[in-house]
Amino acid sequence: MATRTRNTDRRDDALSKERIVEAAVAMLDEAGESGLTFRALSARLQTGPGAIYWHVANKDELLAAATNAALTSGMTAEAAAGPPKDVIRAIALIMFDAIDEHPWLGEQLSRGPWQGVTLQICERIGQQIQAMGVPAGLQFTSASALMIYILGAARQNAANARMHPPGTDRAEVLETHAAAWRGLDPEQFPFLHDIAGQLRDHDDRAQFLDGVNLILAGVGDL
Structure with missing residues (x-):
């Protein structure tokens, strides 16, 4: 039985983890943690929750990635x-x-x-x-x-x-x-x-x- 691989060119082209994190940071800036849900994020990215879960396992992982992106961007x-x-x-x-x-x-x-x-x-x-x-x-x-x-x-x-x-x-x-x-x-x-x-x-x-x-x-x- 064939197994699904996590990385495919088609899926990466459609939605990258970087795009997800960038959108998450924007939503956190606008409404704080309570405003960041996978449903709202899916609507913002015009995709389904499954496509986001492909790149990010859960909200804790997403928050960690957003924190890393927002903070380390200034560490030049x-x-x-x-x-x-x-x-x-x-x-x-x-x-x-x-x-x-x-x-x-x-x-x-x-x-x-x-x-x-x-x-x-x-x-x-x-x-x-x-x-x-x-x-x-x-x-x-x-x-x-x-x-x-x-x-x-x-x-x-x-x-x-x-x-x-x-x-x-x-x-x-x-x-x-x-x-x-x-x-x-x-x-x-x-x-x-x-x-x-x-x-x-x-x-x-x-x-x-x-x-x-x-x-x-x-x-x-x-």
Whole structure:
């Protein structure tokens, strides 16, 4: 009895895994994970679910492929060379920008922080930690601190952006929050009262990089 082979020129010409993943990324950008179903994806690609299952076994595999495509597309040679701290900064900003562009990435990366593409990124950061001469016993802690901060801060920034509808004036939103902080009792909330102006004027990306630099400064002293 003849057996079916997975790869045929006709099927690959009709629908490739790359096309499926590209469409999945677009749908995730538009509606998040809840909006990505095989039925909706089939309609978008004008094909049947069976044709998609030929290339992707299930939704988990599809989400992993979409995450890999959305994140690694920015990992170019610009983050591959240079002093260790510069390479780490470049990787961090690439991840921040990717999650800012694709907010659903934060949730996906948090589900498997030591798997797939996240594991590859941790390896790249870890190599730079070693190149900095960090003692062996502190390398895991140093790399983990950077990964936790990068993923957490980028995810929080994306979550903040989703809280407001398209077209929202960011400056107005920050001014509203800053005004609320300024209105706090200065005796009960002296810190928040004092930094209200910094909240109003801060740049998310610059603040994120400042946080990376604070961690790197501490790592450099180990």
